[in-house]
Amino acid sequence: MAAASTPGRKAAIAGAVTAGSLAAAGALSTVGAASYFARRVLTPDRQRPDDTQILAVDADSVTLGVSPDTLSPGRYGLWLDGDRGHARVGEVLEVHEGSGRVRRELLGVDFGQLTSGFGRWNQYYFASPPDRALGLRTEYVDVDTELGTMPAWVVPAPAPSDRWAILVHGRGARRQEGLRAVRPLHAAGINVIIPSYRNDLGARSGPDGRYNLGLSEWRDIEDAGLLAVQRGARELVLVGWSMGGAIVLQTLARSWLAEHVSHVVLDAPVIDWGDVIAHHARANGIPAPIGGLSRALMGRRSARRLVGVHDPVDVAKTNWVSRAGELAHRILLIHSVDDEFVPVGPSLALAGARPDLVTMERWDRARHTKEWNVDPERWEAAVSEFVGS
Numbered sequence: 001m002a003a004a005s006t007p008g009r010k011a012a013i014a015g016a017v018t019a020g021s022l023a024a025a026g027a028l029s030t031v032g033a034a035s036y037f038a039r040r041v042l043t044p045d046r047q048r049p050d051d052t053q054i055l056a057v058d059a060d061s062v063t064l065g066v067s068p069d070t071l072s073p074g075r076y077g078l079w080l081d082g083d084r085g086h087a088r089v090g091e092v093l094e095v096h097e098g099s100g101r102v103r104r105e106l107l108g109v110d111f112g113q114l115t116s117g118f119g120r121w122n123q124y125y126f127a128s129p130p131d132r133a134l135g136l137r138t139e140y141v142d143v144d145t146e147l148g149t150m151p152a153w154v155v156p157a158p159a160p161s162d163r164w165a166i167l168v169h170g171r172g173a174r175r176q177e178g179l180r181a182v183r184p185l186h187a188a189g190i191n192v193i194i195p196s197y198r199n200d201l202g203a204r205s206g207p208d209g210r211y212n213l214g215l216s217e218w219r220d221i222e223d224a225g226l227l228a229v230q231r232g233a234r235e236l237v238l239v240g241w242s243m244g245g246a247i248v249l250q251t252l253a254r255s256w257l258a259e260h261v262s263h264v265v266l267d268a269p270v271i272d273w274g275d276v277i278a279h280h281a282r283a284n285g286i287p288a289p290i291g292g293l294s295r296a297l298m299g300r301r302s303a304r305r306l307v308g309v310h311d312p313v314d315v316a317k318t319n320w321v322s323r324a325g326e327l328a329h330r331i332l333l334i335h336s337v338d339d340e341f342v343p344v345g346p347s348l349a350l351a352g353a354r355p356d357l358v359t360m361e362r363w364d365r366a367r368h369t370k371e372w373n374v375d376p377e378r379w380e381a382a383v384s385e386f387v388g389s
Helices: 005-044 130-134 175-187 218-230 243-254 256-260 273-283 290-297 301-307 346-355 376-387
Strands: 052-057 061-065 078-079 085-096 101-111 115-121 139-145 149-153 162-168 191-195 234-240 259-265 331-336 360-363
Touching: 005 175, 005 273, 005 290, 005 301, 078 376, 130 149, 130 175, 130 191, 130 234, 139 218, 149 175, 149 218, 162 218, 162 243, 175 191, 175 234, 175 376, 218 234, 218 243, 218 256, 234 256, 243 256, 243 259, 256 259, 259 376, 273 290, 290 301, 331 346, 331 376, 346 360
Parallel strands: 162 191, 162 234, 234 259, 259 331, 331 360
Antiparallel strands: 052 061, 052 115, 061 101, 078 085, 078 115, 085 101, 139 149, 149 191
């Protein structure tokens, strides 16, 4: 016979049920938040807003609204009218913090109209393909990949050469990101190929339309390397910016191309995605347990639908500080301690772990992937010396 109910027993049962429901709801909320954050990390940023205010324009300067970008030293580009125009700006001339205005050198308008309104900051500085941006002969080619053809630019060396460089841009970036490296490589007698990869704007999408943090993108870079080898490449230089650095490192670990690679140049590279994801969780006020759970969900096959990926993304495989012993290629590692997007810590740790392979070129003041912009002469000299050694 069941025990008779009492008010105290009913209250205890009700309390237990309520507590259990709250715990379940809390768990679901935590998983939901972690899944959302994971999706944000893996989702391509296809369109970005024109959010740089253009306040005034004259013959040799442009006045912009104050922001961390517009106050940065160096030379940059400015997309105009939703990519229908582009201008290039130089050093800061004067700052009026009180009125939120900064005046910079105007180096030129490449196309379109520069007028008051809004534009979008361009850290690549260049806006067009190499023939138009740099005045260098350029071939427009298609690279055959497992997903179909992907567009690429090839800049032939000044004279016949069996040295080729593959320039790999970062997450959400464009191929123009690599143009800053073309001149020193071209001057060194190296053919250059600047490929696109899956989920780029204007390229093929991957099976899930998500970034895989280098764990699948490397295959598209391998295919670009195959094109170079078919055209006579016997020696390869791999160059990567930000996530492009992570892609390069996966290429070295997984591809037959590695045996052809002589030099590697990494600019503000993602050496450890776990560290980058944790950094962005802190920056966005996301509790550490949720940030940690998001990394775990990316790698769980059972959570693929939650995260929206075709295959699990094992973040541990992107930690090249812990995998430093696997590296076998000389690396020039360029990174600024002022990097706000990919912290410099793992780069310094990798350089410390493998001083036999890694040459660390440390910048003190440059935002993410903007070392060239701040000091192009130093950047190009470091790269020229490295690939010439």
